[in-house]
Amino acid sequence: MKKLTLIIASLCIVFACKTEKKEEAKVTTPVEIAKIAPVSDDMMESAVIYEANIRQYSKEGTFDQFTKDIPQLKELGVKIIWLMPIFPISETKRKATGDKFASEFPEEERKKYLGSYYAVTDFTKINPEFGTIEDFRKLVKRAHENDMYVILDWVPNHTGWDHTWLTSNPEFYTKNAKGEITDPLNADGTPVGWADVADLNYDNKELRKAMVKDMQHWITKENVDGFRCDVAGSVPTDFWQEAIPQLRAKKDIFMLAEAWEPELLKEGLFDMAYGWDRHHTMNHIAKDGGAKAWDENYAKDTARYENDDILMTFVTNHDENSWNGTIEERMGDAWEAMTALSYVAPGMPLIYSGQEYGMKHRLKFFEKDEIPHEKGKEWEVLQKLGKLKKTNTALNGGKEAASYERLETDKNILAFVRKKGNTEVVFIANLSKEGTKIAAPVEGTFKDYMANSNITLNKDAFELAPWEYKILIKE
Numbered sequence: 001m002k003k004l005t006l007i008i009a010s011l012c013i014v015f016a017c018k019t020e021k022k023e024e025a026k027v028t029t030p031v032e033i034a035k036i037a038p039v040s041d042d043m044m045e046s047a048v049i050y051e052a053n054i055r056q057y058s059k060e061g062t063f064d065q066f067t068k069d070i071p072q073l074k075e076l077g078v079k080i081i082w083l084m085p086i087f088p089i090s091e092t093k094r095k096a097t098g099d100k101f102a103s104e105f106p107e108e109e110r111k112k113y114l115g116s117y118y119a120v121t122d123f124t125k126i127n128p129e130f131g132t133i134e135d136f137r138k139l140v141k142r143a144h145e146n147d148m149y150v151i152l153d154w155v156p157n158h159t160g161w162d163h164t165w166l167t168s169n170p171e172f173y174t175k176n177a178k179g180e181i182t183d184p185l186n187a188d189g190t191p192v193g194w195a196d197v198a199d200l201n202y203d204n205k206e207l208r209k210a211m212v213k214d215m216q217h218w219i220t221k222e223n224v225d226g227f228r229c230d231v232a233g234s235v236p237t238d239f240w241q242e243a244i245p246q247l248r249a250k251k252d253i254f255m256l257a258e259a260w261e262p263e264l265l266k267e268g269l270f271d272m273a274y275g276w277d278r279h280h281t282m283n284h285i286a287k288d289g290g291a292k293a294w295d296e297n298y299a300k301d302t303a304r305y306e307n308d309d310i311l312m313t314f315v316t317n318h319d320e321n322s323w324n325g326t327i328e329e330r331m332g333d334a335w336e337a338m339t340a341l342s343y344v345a346p347g348m349p350l351i352y353s354g355q356e357y358g359m360k361h362r363l364k365f366f367e368k369d370e371i372p373h374e375k376g377k378e379w380e381v382l383q384k385l386g387k388l389k390k391t392n393t394a395l396n397g398g399k400e401a402a403s404y405e406r407l408e409t410d411k412n413i414l415a416f417v418r419k420k421g422n423t424e425v426v427f428i429a430n431l432s433k434e435g436t437k438i439a440a441p442v443e444g445t446f447k448d449y450m451a452n453s454n455i456t457l458n459k460d461a462f463e464l465a466p467w468e469y470k471i472l473i474k475e
Contacts (some may be wrong), residue, residue: 033144051353070142070143085155089129097365124214130256151224154228157184157230172210173199212246216250227255231256273309279313280339283331291414316339327339340450349385354372355378379465427471438464444474451470
């Protein structure tokens with residue numbers, strides 16, 4: 001009996017050793033953390049932000065393929081990389097093209113529907129579609145090595161229907177009169193149209209704690225530099241008043257709100273909000289022409305935002321491209337003038353994946369697609385604008401932005417001068433489909449930055465072609 005016991009004990013030891021070795025094989029070596037200066041107000045003055053759509057960025061749709069191109073983004077002046085949601089996506093009620101659910105299609109066809117990035121099943125995990133956590137860490141490391149910050153697209157308003165909270169903490173969610181968890185609703189109780197997600201209820205204190213904990217995980221464990229918060233205005237402001245100080249206590253971070261509400265920029269909450277009205281104004285101008293709409297919107301922004309508030313200026317993003325049209329569709333021949341305006345106006349300019357390559361199609365949202373990778377005029381324009389934004393303080397657009405002074409011109413001409421210290425940049429653009437001759441709104445000798453030549457302006461009129469613009473640097 002003793003002999004049998006010894007044999008069994010020996011087998012147990014052998015099996016335990018094999019199991020231990022197997023477990024050891026699963027252990028991953030942490031990626032070395034690259035050093036980068038803390039996020040600062042000074043960095044924001046000249047920053048360009050890049051929205052990375054990992055799924056559509058490459059044929060492979062992986063972290064690794066995007067990571068390879070990070071050094072190229074430095075050529076465009078990119079300082080902040082915003083990653084669209086990188087978390088696992090729910091299978092339940094997974095969205096498909098045509099406002100349908102993937103489950104409505106035959107099994108083989110169903111596989112091509114990858115769902116919405118914004119239907120998250122776990123805020124602390126990586127979507128295997130993109131790679132592994134080690135791949136993600138390499139991306140962050142490469143960005144930091146190239147002096148760029150990485151922020152995550154955070155989805156605080158709702159979760160996918162497979163999130164563990166639905167079973168472990170159903171009290172975290174909004175419920176109807178029958179006690180059923182609902183998708184997000186409008187103020188009148190009608191559905192917003194996001195049936196693939198379940199609405200979170202911020203009246204619940206424990207939900208608030210859990211959400212902050214998950215956000216802190218990425219700051220303390222994965223070294224990310226902040227968050228772009230989806231529909232931030234739909235989440236109670238008092239949650240952000242609780243959460244953001246706790247996040248900033250862990251690390252200096254950059255916070256972007258997908259929202260326009262001025263209160264979200266007060267008292268050290270978000271650093272930047274969306275310039276939605278500016279964007280819509282640029283779309284309007286590209287269609288109908290004239291500078292009046294810009295002036296009216298700029299006056300409105302000046303009245304409602306404080307001097308140290310930052311707005312993100314953009315001609316496209318993931319929503320605009322997929323749902324409202326490409327830059328070419330919305331802006332046509334005005335695309336370059338509008339792009340230049342997004343850089344020279346106060347604020348922080350955005351580049352969306354594919355914009356740098358002159359993407360001419362709407363990216364599929366729930367299926368695999370791919371951006372082009374052939375450099376052309378768009379790359380050259382963004383490269384020049386990024387360099388000027390980075391090197392000329394007259395284009396500072398952060399919390400101590402350069403001044404903005406509108407110059408007197410006719411109705412189709414937008415002209416303004418921006419100054420800071422002893423630097424000065426003048427922007428003049430013909431915002432119409434017709435060529436025109438105008439009296440110079442400024443006089444003197446300037447460098448015509450985009451043409452890389454000198455120009456002297458005096459009282460004599462000069463011509464501007466349709467949608468032609470000039471960025472003039474005071475010599």
